[in-house]
Amino acid sequence: MEVSGMPHLACPVCHAPLADAGLERGCPGCSRRYPAVGGVPVLLNEANSVFRTADYLEGQGYEGASGYDGSADRTGGLRRLYRHFAQGLSEAPVPGGSAFDPMDIILAERPEAEVLVIGSGERELPGRVTYTDVAMARNIACICDAHDLPFEDASYDAVFAEAVLEHVCDPQRVVAEIIRVLKPGGFVYAVTPFLQPVHMGAHDFTRFTYLGHRRLFRQFDDLGSGMMGGPGYSAIHLLRNLFTGITDRHRPRSVLRLMALLLTWPMRYLDPLLSRTEASYNAACACYFLGRKREAPIPDREILAFFRGH
Ligand SMILES: [Zn+2]
Structure with a gap:
């Protein structure tokens, strides 16, 4: 049975609770x-915010990279076939990928945990989950910008931000907001890229090393962290962009992209071999972090001890 979350809606400006009085609040x-x-x-x-309320009212709101559920894919025939084939190649799972599931740890400790997901209205998590996004995605409770979360202080047991923090203008401010809406001892789970090319157009601002990501979450104790995609996956991303970087013209780029996807397909088997060393952290594709909120941040000098790499 699916149990949906109860959004603790508050004003994104002054944080006063917003009563559910009709549609307009x-x-x-x-x-x-x-x-x-x-x-x-x-x-x-x-x-x-970089987003405007008026754009959503006019149906011009942000659609994500290519729109969720392919609704923005208005192509037909061969082009559509190409797109599906290319998507299948590019989204093929990494063999031996991470077996780490943050929900196991969160629900074992707090079976009734209320979870807030930012930046993904398409995610499907077990339990009492509130989904939010800047795009009109399937499961969202509201449109919001993570720099100003429209939720009451200390209202959630856990906040998920997967592949989100590279897309925000000010990750420090977003993490401060996550800390604000978390209950004492609440959890954060984030996955953020390190060696990945720019994606989602203009909405891509920054990258984090493993230690930079750890420092971003200095007001949390580490319950589990590591690489998500190692040097092999980083190499795949960079090789694909080496090919598609040859020209700005649309049609040749499509051919080059397909060539790159086919060429890099077998490279998915590199990471299980390459990701066993500390040195592989130097070229991680992305890092994940599950943390528990602390009373006070960890001093920067102590952060250095958490370095992973070689
Ligand atoms: Zn207000």
Whole structure:
């Protein structure tokens, strides 16, 4: 049985709780008004955000890289076939990928945990989960920008941010917001790329080394962290971009991309061999971190001891 989360909605500007009074919500604290689109509240602090409420009202809201569920794929015939084939090649799972499941640890300790997912309305997690995104995705409770989470203080047991922090302008501010909405001792789970080329167009701002990612979460104790995709996967990404970087013209790029996908297909088997060493952290594709919120941040000098690499 699927149990949905109970969103603890609050004003993204002043954090006053937002009563569920019809579709359009008014903030009792600062009197700002927040509309809903198709039943989904749009809760943006526009002064801080790259997103605009008006764009959602006009149906021009952010659609993600190519739109969720392929709804933005308006191609047909051979081109559609190509796109599906290329997508299948590029999204093929890495053999021997991580067996780490943060939900096992979270639910073992807090079986009734309320989980907030930021930046992914398509994720399917067990338990009481509130999904949020900047795109009109399937499961979202609201549209929000992670720099100003529209939730009450200390309202969630865990926050998930998978492949999100590279896409925000200010990751430090987003982590501060995650800390704010977490209950004492609450969990954070993040996956963030290190050696990956730019993706999702303009909405791509930064990368983190393993230690940089650890420092970002200095107000958390480490319950599990490591690489997600090793040097082999980093090499795949860079080789594909080496090919597609040859030209800006659309059609030759499609051919080059397909060549690169076919060429790098067998390289998926490199990581189980390459990711066994500390030195492999030097070229990790992405890193994951599961942490428990602390009372105070870890001093930077102590962060150095958490270095992984060679
Ligand atoms: Zn307000």
